[in-house]
Amino acid sequence: MLIGADWIEAGDRATFPSHDPATGKVIAELISAGPADVDAAVHAAAEAFDDWAAIVPAERARLLLRVADLVEQHADELARLETTDQGQPLPISAGFAIPMVINQFRYHAGWATKLTGITVDVSIPDIDYRTRREPLGVCALITPWNFPIMLLAFKLAPALATGNTVVIKPAEQTSLSTIRLAELCREAGLPPGVVNVVTGGPSVGRALVEHPGVAKISFTGSTEVGREIAATAGRSLKRVSLELGGKAPSVITADADIDAAVAGNLMGGLLNSGQVCAAYTRFYVARRKADEFTEKLAAGAAAQVLGHGLDPKTQLGPLVSAEQAERVDSYVRLGEAEGATLVTGGHRADGDGYFYQPTVFAGVTDSMRIAREEIFGPVLSVIPYEDEDELNLVARANDTDYGLAAVIWSTNIRTANRIARRIRAGSVYINMPPLLDPAAAWGGMKASGLGRENGFDAIEAFTEVKSIWTAL
Ligand SMILES: NC(=O)C1=CN([C@@H]2O[C@H](COP(=O)(O)OP(=O)(O)OC[C@H]3O[C@@H](n4cnc5c(N)ncnc54)[C@H](OP(=O)(O)O)[C@@H]3O)[C@@H](O)[C@H]2O)C=CC1
């Protein structure tokens, strides 16, 4: 763990193992932080805050650019670490996650020198009125296990660019890339206490949320924990950003290019073995194309090569943990019990790791739990619709507690845009798999979250507006 200037060794603290999910082997032992550790980390961040907030913006920008450069120099090492700890195939860690981390630091370094307030002619005589955008203080960044370093960068880069200090609590299963990124932050010259890392289980997250020295919690994870955090933080009026679960509908209209839709949906549905909050999971297919789509989707899913993420042949890595594999399997058994037709997959794959066969269900109905609840695994559900009834289709796609992402596949751009406008989701894609960019707002409607990450929304999320009034 990193607290202030100190790298903390376990000593007599309890530890817990981190596994390679492709083999089940223990690859590291991490510290279970206690309440005193959390308190020390928050104090270290609070002590560093005034100086960090006061550093001239160009210097903050320079330091963030230096972090980006170091991540770039260590890209291969970081990608391999992420793949070994999380399971995602190297093309995802090296080709997507680590480049996104670099882009996040470069993009947000740019904001450090572009924070502005406004002047307003208020309707009171002899007053000069202006605003300033100021950092919040100590921010707790609580991150999940599906894209550990990338989703941390979504929070860390804007938090630092705007002058906040942070305490990071990574997910138990995947803390290693966070610790390495914190090392690189120190190597880049970030002062002690600006970035702190405490490892451990939910009690560590809870202690941060409850700590009076924490001004803001930025959380990515399950809707259930998000609700608990919002309730606890609400009592002390801490600022909260929540990026939570999803159950993205994928609408495939009768005029869609089916081959393109199959390819894009396989990517959107199976990326990171389906452990993605934006994963395409509910496929509303125009009835006359449903058989063709299902057949091709199932063939594509069955052809995926499962293996260790470091093996160049691998297309699909393991699930992150034995618990997640159990959870996914229980949903598949539930789907069968609910009456859906298993077209391919449906079982854990052989071997020591936590692999799950890519699974396609046909004949799924809106009310089935596999169509309503976030599974976070490689499980795809095909739901045919009558293609003359667009309004009903939209109502069905929207009939979910979630609202993170959605996609429409159609060769008619007017149809696609008409549906896109009506879908209640934070990000709607047309004829493409889900993509992200540091400049593009990211977050959910309804139970998928509160607030947005990336772009100017992230800057707003890590700052407060102060009004300054001067009597002339
Ligand atoms: N939106 C998304 O991207 C994600 C969604 N999920 C969904 O959640 C399901 C369960 O995954 P799970 O790992 O349990 O996700 P959680 O929401 O439990 O975990 C996310 C992070 O929150 C921490 N945490 C857990 N409980 C608390 C708490 N009470 N207060 C503060 N922090 C807490 C976790 O720590 P610890 O690791 O110690 O538990 C982890 O760092 C998945 O199957 C998936 O459906 C999961 C991850 C990401």
Ligand SMILES: CCCCCC/C=C/C(=O)O
């Ligand atoms: C290209 C992948 C899009 C979504 C990746 C971001 C995941 C966020 C999350 O699961 O919380």
